[in-house]
Structures are given as C-alpha cells and as structure tokens.
Amino acid sequence: MNWRSFQQLQKVVEIGDSFISYIDEGKGPPVVLIHGIPMWGYLWHQQIPALAETHRVLVPDLLGFGFSDKRDCFDRSISRQAEVIDQWMNALDIDQAVIVAHDIGGGVALRLATLFPHRVSKLCLLNTVCYDSWPIELMLQAGHPETKRKMSASTATNVLSHALKQGFSHSPDASVMEGLLAPYRTEVGKLSLIRNASALNTNLTTEITSRLPEIRVPALILWGEDDKFQLLKYGERLAWDIPSASLIRIENARHFVMLDQPDQVSRHLVDFLATPSESPRLEASPNGPSATVKR
Amino acid sequence: MFGLSKKQPIAEHEATGEIERVYYEIKQSLRVTGVNLNFRTWAAYGEFLPLVWDVMRPNVETWAFESAADRLRSDAVRSVAELGPPAVRSHVSLGESQSFQIRAALDLYHYVNPKLLVFSSAVLLLLQGEEVGRATTQEADRLPRGVPPTMYSMEMESEQPDDEHLMELYRDIKNSLSLRSINSDYRTLALWPDYLSAAWQALKPLVQTPMHQDAANQLRETALTLARGLPYPVSLDLQAVKDAGAEIEEVVEITESFVQLLPGLILNMARLQLDWREVAELEESPFPAPSPQFEKEGVS
Numbered sequence: 224m225n226w227r228s229f230q231q232l233q234k235v236v237e238i239g240d241s242f243i244s245y246i247d248e249g250k251g252p253p254v255v256l257i258h259g260i261p262m263w264g265y266l267w268h269q270q271i272p273a274l275a276e277t278h279r280v281l282v283p284d285l286l287g288f289g290f291s292d293k294r295d296c297f298d299r300s301i302s303r304q305a306e307v308i309d310q311w312m313n314a315l316d317i318d319q320a321v322i323v324a325h326d327i328g329g330g331v332a333l334r335l336a337t338l339f340p341h342r343v344s345k346l347c348l349l350n351t352v353c354y355d356s357w358p359i360e361l362m363l364q365a366g367h368p369e370t371k372r373k374m375s376a377s378t379a380t381n382v383l384s385h386a387l388k389q390g391f392s393h394s395p396d397a398s399v400m401e402g403l404l405a406p407y408r409t410e411v412g413k414l415s416l417i418r419n420a421s422a423l424n425t426n427l428t429t430e431i432t433s434r435l436p437e438i439r440v441p442a443l444i445l446w447g448e449d450d451k452f453q454l455l456k457y458g459e460r461l462a463w464d465i466p467s468a469s470l471i472r473i474e475n476a477r478h479f480v481m482l483d484q485p486d487q488v489s490r491h492l493v494d495f496l497a498t499p500s501e502s503p504r505l506e507a508s509p510n511g512p513s514a515t516v517k518r
Numbered sequence: 519m520f521g522l523s524k525k526q527p528i529a530e531h532e533a534t535g536e537i538e539r540v541y542y543e544i545k546q547s548l549r550v551t552g553v554n555l556n557f558r559t560w561a562a563y564g565e566f567l568p569l570v571w572d573v574m575r576p577n578v579e580t581w582a583f584e585s586a587a588d589r590l591r592s593d594a595v596r597s598v599a600e601l602g603p604p605a606v607r608s609h610v611s612l613g614e615s616q617s618f619q620i621r622a623a624l625d626l627y628h629y630v631n632p633k634l635l636v637f638s639s640a641v642l643l644l645l646q647g648e649e650v651g652r653a654t655t656q657e658a659d660r661l662p663r664g665v666p667p668t669m670y671s672m673e674m675e676s677e678q679p680d681d682e683h684l685m686e687l688y689r690d691i692k693n694s695l696s697l698r699s700i701n702s703d704y705r706t707l708a709l710w711p712d713y714l715s716a717a718w719q720a721l722k723p724l725v726q727t728p729m730h731q732d733a734a735n736q737l738r739e740t741a742l743t744l745a746r747g748l749p750y751p752v753s754l755d756l757q758a759v760k761d762a763g764a765e766i767e768e769v770v771e772i773t774e775s776f777v778q779l780l781p782g783l784i785l786n787m788a789r790l791q792l793d794w795r796e797v798a799e800l801e802e803s804p805f806p807a808p809s810p811q812f813e814k815e816g817v818s
Contacts, residue, residue, distance in 0.1 A: 230613065230615070230616065231611065231612070231613040231616060232613055233613050233614065233615035233616070234613070234614040234615055235614050235615035235618040235619075240667040240668050242615075242618065244615040245615075290615055290619070292671075293671055293673070294551065294670075294671045295671075296665075296667075371531050372531060372532070372534075375531075376676070377676065408676075409673050409674060409675065409676070409709070410529065410530065410531055410673075410674070411671045411672070411673035411674075412673065413531075414531070
C-alpha cells in the first residue's frame, strides 16, 4: 500500500484544540500500534492486514507527527503523548487495548503501562526507547532550533532519508521510504519534526524505570538484534525488569524491524494477540527477573 | 503578468533580522498561522516591508480592520452563493481526516484573504501618495493579538514539486490567472493533489466569466473604500521607500497585482467552501475576534 492510499484511510478526532489522525481497521478487541520518530502510522502498514483479521487495529499519528496536528504550539514530549493517547482512547470509547509500540512510541507505551495501567491489556515493545537509551545523536542534532534555518525541507528530508538507512538491514523500497517521510516534506512538516526531536527527553523514561516491575500485563519484547539506534542490551534489560516479559530477538533486522522482517513480526504479533491476557508467570514471580528469553 | 516579482520571495524559515521580526508581528496581528505570498514578496525589496508594516500596523491591530475584512468575506460569499456548491467533494475520494484538514485549510484562507486585500489596497493607496485612514479623535478599539487556537497551519507543497502531474496543474493555474508564483492557497490545497485538481477544474471555467469579474471588481472597489476608512491616518514617505532600497516602480507593480488578484482568490475560496458549509455560516468569520466590549471588560 502506498502512503497516499494509507492517508486516505485515516479518520480524525479532535483532542482539545488539536486533532489526531488515525487508522481504524478490523473488528474485535482493540490493539493500538504506536510509531516512533520520525515516523507516522504508515510504519505499520505491513502488519495491519494480518492483525485486522481478528482485532480492531487502531494506529494513531502521534501529536506533531504524520497527518495529525503539526502546528508549532504544543508539547510533544512522550509524557504529553501518553496523555493524548489516553484522551484519544476516551474519545473513541476504548477502555483498554493491547499496546504495540516502536522507538519513542515505546516510551509512550511504557508511560501508559506504568502511569495509566488500566489502559493496557497487553504490551508489546519493538526496539523501543527506554532507560537512557535515547535520544540518538541524529535526533539531538535535528532538534536544535537553528536546524530550521540551516536546511530547507527538501534537504532535511534527503538528509534524514540517508541517515535512516542505517536503521534498516537492507535498503527499503524507495516508495516506502518516501511514504515514511512524506508528512515532513513541507516547511511545516520539517519544523514539526524539529520540535518533535527537541521534545526527546531521557528523564521521561528514567523517571519510570523503578516502576517497570509494576507492569503486570503480558509483555512481549521484539528486537531487531542488529539495531544501531536502540541496542539489544536495552531490550534484554527490559525483559529483566518487566516480570511478565518475553524477549524475542529478530535476526537480520535493525531498528525498523517491522519493515526489515515484516512477515516474522506480523506472525509474532498475531501469536501474542492470541495468547490469554492473564499471565501465569506474573503471580509466580511478580518482582523477580522472570523474563523468558528466547532465541 | 501578475504575482509577482522578479525577485525571489523570502520564506518564513529564511527570514532573519527585521524581516523575521515583521513576520512574527504579522502573524500575531493578523491572527494567522503563516505569512502569505504578498508579505513574502514585499520582503524581497530591501527594507520596504518593515517600513510599510510599521506604518500600517496600528490600523491592522484595530477591530475596524477586522470588520472591514469581515465585510469583504461576507460580500464574496453572497456573490458566489447563487452559483451553488461546486460539488468537488463528490468527484474526489477523500478520507475522513483529509476532509477535516481540507475544510480547516479553506477556513484559514477564507479568514485571511480578505485581510490581505484590505492591507494590500491600503499599501497601494499609500504608494500612490494617498493618505490612508480618517482622522479620529479617539483611540480605535484594539484587536487582541495571537493566532486563534484551532486555526490550521499554513502548510504548503513546494512550488517546485517532484510530482509531474502537480507541476502541470500549477502551470495551468499560473497561466490561467497570469501568475508568476503560485499562491499559498493553491499550494496548501496541493497537499491533496486530487482535490486541488478537481477544485481547479470546477473553478477554471468561472474565473473569466463576466459574473466572476464583476464580483471581483466590486470587492476591489469596496476594499479600497474600506482601506481609506481605516481609523488611523497614515502616509508613506516615498523617498523613504527609495532610501530603503526598494525599486518603487516594481513594488507598485507587484502591489497592483495583489490588489488585482486577491478578489478572485477570495471568491474562489468562498466557492469551494460551499461544498462544506452553509451560506449563512460562511458569511460569518470562521475565527471571529472577541468583541471590543468584551475586551474592555476583560481589561477592567
């Protein structure tokens, strides 16, 4: 599916003075897929069809990202994004959902799971930010306010496109890369991306580190093991800290694991969604290092 | 040919120094999310934009200026209402979010274009040596500064897009309207190229009709009258314009082109709006300013 077709499927809901665009496909228990930076919901386009066979698949563009509100007048931190997801779920009348998240979307998901635990029925994290694993150098540079003067939107998109190739085990199809960066090709999009990057804040994951063992829902950690942006050691640490977590390493995959190994990731997600929500291991060892590490 | 200058307009992200200062004040005072092509074009002429902005700003920040724009908007809606909705929506497959954003973008331009026409008309009069504004013995009611909280961002496609179909569409718009540069409005609608294409197919046959031209002429005349009636009398020192490094003949020419172009643009955006909103709703400002009475009460 090309990005234009994907965009055409997006619905919209207003949250206060802002708006969130999102995909809502399939019927069944809700599952929410959250992207990272500098992405949008299109990141998940290869997983949505498989998940929508059994679930209601909801894919928001975070505030300031994709085709959600991109004005230069609001907080884009993962703290605010978690609140927005909470409000967005309210607006859609969804009490609880399986949360699947990547990159800073994982930071949002971790805040949801620790601070809004009633919202999360299961948790799946893919190559996510956590602890002090972030921001990466590329995004720190992108977030400097002067970046808006240093390069035009088209130059910024070209630079980003080149830099992001490090996040793939093999070069993605040119049309996919174009689609991933499509919302940021304008000056407004570029500025929004700069503001998104400037909102990246390590403290917003370190402040919840001590609460990770409180996460009681079944958790799956999928990690492209060759990731240079979010190293595998962080996935292993999450699997250690979250009592109910399992870790699956994905070979021949880097940061954008869902695009590097789309079928494998879809399969693992389908299997995870099919497992019961209650985790038996949780009761056996709620606070200990009970992660099952698979290879 | 209209639109504009032989010089390259200065984009918002390129602005520094005085131009950056003026761009910020324009957005705050006009209550709008971006800087339109007329300002970006004037900015290319030395210190002309800061000079004319500083002269005009006291009037722009009045409720009278807002009311003048409201009057033009309302007149434009009444002119196109009898044509009925252009039915562009039914020719394009749009998603819910796309529809929401197109409507929001049309609201933005439906709001700002009449303000641009009042402003440009006043600048033209000043450049022709007229004094704008009538002597007033009391301070005019001031408009609160700041962008309305739900106004859509002034996001635009590149003027040189990679998409060949879009480029061809731009060429057709520019040729049909005798433009050198494509307006912000069309560049924003180009974010949804199928919509812009269908919209232009609906608008193009109308823009050369006597009815459209009569309505545009009427708006132009009304705008000049309204500009003359702004509360604060101001004038422009034409020698100062020359000293500011502006080629005055070229500035006059491009300002005339804005005054020529904007009425048609106001009518076109009003026409497209008929697909989305009722006539009575469109006659009202999409972002009404708080009334002066409310402001006074707020201050006290």
